[in-house]
Amino acid sequence: MPDWEDLRHFAAFAREGTLSAAARALGVDHATVARRIVALEASTGLKLVDRRARTTTLTDDGRRIATAAAPMEEAAFAVGRAARAAQPGVDGEVTISAPPTFASAVIAPRLIQLRQRHPGIRIKLIGEKRRASLSRREADVALRLLRPVESGLFVRRLGSFGFSLYATPAYLKDTPPHAFAFIGYDATMADSPQEVWLRTIVGDREVVLRTNDLETQIAAARSGLGIAALPHYLGDGDACLQRHAVTQRPIRRDVWLLVHRDLRQVPAVRAVMTFLGECMNGG
Amino acid sequence: MPDWEDLRHFAAFAREGTLSAAARALGVDHATVARRIVALEASTGLKLVDRRARTTTLTDDGRRIATAAAPMEEAAFAVGRAARAAQPGVDGEVTISAPPTFASAVIAPRLIQLRQRHPGIRIKLIGEKRRASLSRREADVALRLLRPVESGLFVRRLGSFGFSLYATPAYLKDTPPHAFAFIGYDATMADSPQEVWLRTIVGDREVVLRTNDLETQIAAARSGLGIAALPHYLGDGDACLQRHAVTQRPIRRDVWLLVHRDLRQVPAVRAVMTFLGECMNGG
DNA sequence: TCTTCCATGTGAGATTTTGCACAATGCCCG
DNA sequence: CGGGCATTGTGCAAAATCTCACATGGAAGA
Known part of the structure; x- marks a missing residue:
């Protein structure tokens, strides 16, 4: 029977792909992971990894063992949950x-x-x-x-929660609607409901900033760059920003x-x- | 996440019932099992065992954790089998x-x-x-x-394989069938097919020796104590013993x-x- | 091409873990 | 009631393991 700690380290390596990443995930030194894998190879009599310069990859046998070890990780997490569930009190x-x-x-x-x-x-x-x-x-x-x-x-x-358009009061006061500039998500979020909704509003007007980070959108809107579609919990609490009503059906998530x-x-x-x-x- | 070796030792303890038995099963010292359980208790924050003088028993939490750990043992054995299955060649x-x-x-x-x-x-x-x-x-x-x-x-x-009655040639020659003495299994094997079969032959004659060990039956039969029901692979190869035919339908297993x-x-x-x-x- | 970064191998010292020996405790059985 | 017998607790020395520090060796980017 192999050492279960060896299996834990090997499973982490199989999941993370490199010794260093596995070491980080486990909170140990990479040398420990490497030596544990050596020990597992010895106890199973199998070559589990190919040690090429700078990279360590699973062999076919290694993949097989890793597949067999995955349920152990699953079970270990179940033990952790059981331990957590057994804790008394609300502490x-x-x-x-x-x-x-x-x-x-x-x-x-x-x-x-x-x-x-x-x-x-x-x-x-x-x-x-x-x-x-x-x-x-x-x-x-x-x-x-x-x-x-x-x-x-x-x-x-x-x-x-709902979304609305937000900009600074000054921006909304000084800019005619046909000249509105918009702030939206980038391509990675193009399919999100709020982005789709925003597109229907934008029409052929300009999108002057695309970013995947909502905080960045807020900062840009605050500076008067344009109009952003923000969740109410963000826009309504921001003293610098003001809602801009639209005729499109509002969206909620x-x-x-x-x-x-x-x-x-x-x-x-x-x-x-x-x-x-x-x-x-x-x- | 608990140390998997701690879990292995604890699971063995839960299965075996005592620290010593678990230690024997794992091939380690009982002190190691005890310390590993202490470590597991510390890492889970649960009291897993009751330490009473001379006995250590699982608490309710211990039973829960042991139940959760059982699938890990299962998975560990699967890893062992996978390792065995990956061995190349007939060696x-x-x-x-x-x-x-x-x-x-x-x-x-x-x-x-x-x-x-x-x-x-x-x-x-x-x-x-x-x-x-x-x-x-x-x-x-x-x-x-x-x-x-x-x-x-x-x-x-x-x-x-089949069973027959065996005794020494001398015994069969000198003893009239109504005086046959029999050698059979004890109560623990009373339900085995060959024992049931033997009972139908014995009738109200005497059973002079009951034992759970087949070798003992052979030794007794060889010494001329009586007649035993033995598998052919044992009786036929024994130069001291000779089959005794009966009218009952022969039994095979x-x-x-x-x-x-x-x-x-x-x-x-x-x-x-x-x-x-x-x-x-x-x- | 050179630089920088990241992954991995290796050795030494420190820490942890283990086994052993002995003591203590309670149970089984005569 | 008393003597084995098995289980568990404890201290110490030995063994194993881990971390740390440094060296190596490619790969990506300038």
């Missing part, structure tokens, strides 16, 4: 993953309420576009704008709350779920 | 589990043939009544007298060959399977 750390602006504009300002209600809860708030994997426990709770299809997850629709089934009943996680619901609807 | 060690007398009387004498055909194969032959677990890789190939129901196994009927699906295509395992088939039928 503990809960990791929330949410879209960046949602995290900073909606969740973060209200965290003080959660803290007052449950002093024992420590929050780790990750604003990221890349979707955190709940089954890998990169996050305990996640907010997403698309209903996910992964299995093993509990999904609830928390509510929705749903917010989905995700939590792994195994963690759904954990008191601290439930408290966070309640809190996030209030962020959307109540306070 | 390597193959472990055979078989009923004790079958191992010594049928398989062992013919192993020389296998060895001549495939010099690279090393055989580990385990004669044991307790059924070795193929999915735990306690054996690669097993012979059993009952068709198993476990999933994941490849099963083939190899053949069958099937021999099943078991191998894990993952190992079925391994050259060394295939060679052993072929060899075992020849043991039953051919040579």
